[in-house]
Amino acid sequence: MLVGHQPKEFLLAVSGLTVSFDGFKAVNDLSFYVEENEIRVIIGPNGAGKTTVLDLICGKTKATEGSIQFRGTELTKLKENEIVKAGVGRKFQTPSVFEDLTVFENLEISFPRGRTVFGSLTFQRDQLVRSRVGEVAEMIFLKDKLNTYASELSHGQKQWLEIGMLLIQDPDLLMLDEPVAGMSVSERTKTAELLNRIIKNRSVLVIEHDMKFVEDIAHKVTVLHQGQILSEGTMEKVKNDPKVVEVYLGH
Numbered sequence: 001m002l003v004g005h006q007p008k009e010f011l012l013a014v015s016g017l018t019v020s021f022d023g024f025k026a027v028n029d030l031s032f033y034v035e036e037n038e039i040r041v042i043i044g045p046n047g048a049g050k051t052t053v054l055d056l057i058c059g060k061t062k063a064t065e066g067s068i069q070f071r072g073t074e075l076t077k078l079k080e081n082e083i084v085k086a087g088v089g090r091k092f093q094t095p096s097v098f099e100d101l102t103v104f105e106n107l108e109i110s111f112p113r114g115r116t117v118f119g120s121l122t123f124q125r126d127q128l129v130r131s132r133v134g135e136v137a138e139m140i141f142l143k144d145k146l147n148t149y150a151s152e153l154s155h156g157q158k159q160w161l162e163i164g165m166l167l168i169q170d171p172d173l174l175m176l177d178e179p180v181a182g183m184s185v186s187e188r189t190k191t192a193e194l195l196n197r198i199i200k201n202r203s204v205l206v207i208e209h210d211m212k213f214v215e216d217i218a219h220k221v222t223v224l225h226q227g228q229i230l231s232e233g234t235m236e237k238v239k240n241d242p243k244v245v246e247v248y249l250g251h
């Protein structure tokens with residue numbers, strides 16, 4: 001057993017993770033480890049099990065077997081809302097911002113602990129929320145759009161706003177499913193900049209197909225194929241791995 005050997009600094013330790021859908025193992029005995037302040041990218045062909053891995057971590061899908069340890073907490077036993085409270089934020093592929101609210105309001109309603117605070121604390125809380133909204137808006141390049149309705153934002157700006165709505169909750173692990181799909185080249189560059197900035201306080205787990213973007217952000221890449229790891233390491237290493245070229249990059 002390697003238990004005593006496993007270093008403590010992993011933020012996320014996935015081991016022996018398996019999920020069967022009517023006997024079909026979409027994720028099959030998968031193990032990988034994400035460090036603090038790491039950007040990990042999961043790549044792989046369609047149907048490899050990438051989205052299912054994020055579904056398992058955020059509790060949307062329950063594991064058939066295996067373990068997901070997050071800072072020592074076993075996530076497979078928790079409900080989705082408990083996993084969010086434990087510090088895991090997940091963004092889905094399509095933006096789900098509130099179109100008829102402004103950027104400010106979208107960020108404000110995402111601030112944790114709800115809006116009802118009684119008595120003298122209200123003022124302090126308002127100040128805190130406003131300053132945090134300002135900080136996050138700056139980070140996601142929307143500082144000058146605070147009063148703009150989300151419906152008027154570009155697709156890329158909506159994606160950033162949704163990242164902001166997660167950031168305002170200060171998660172320790174942020175999971176993003178194809179964050180740059182549909183973005184312009186300059187928006188992609190800015191998104192890479194954004195991710196590199198936000199990992200000072202957290203780790204990021206990204207599913208991505210855009211290899212240029214993966215090169216720009218990944219500290220480490222995990223290549224999935226048929227629910228298992230085909231290859232793992234730096235982008236340089238995996239892109240030169242003949243197995244990866246054969247099943248994914250060569251196509």
Ligand SMILES: Nc1ncnc2c1ncn2[C@@H]1O[C@H](COP(=O)(O)OP(=O)(O)OP(=O)(O)O)[C@@H](O)[C@H]1O
Nearest residue numbers: 021022025026044045046047048049050051052053
């Ligand atoms: N709830 C479910 N019930 C049955 N089968 C499922 C379910 N969720 C996923 N699958 C199957 O598991 C496999 C992995 O799907 P998944 O969406 O995780 O792949 P992916 O790597 O994210 O693919 P893509 O790049 O196309 O998004 C697919 O064959 C899919 O049909």
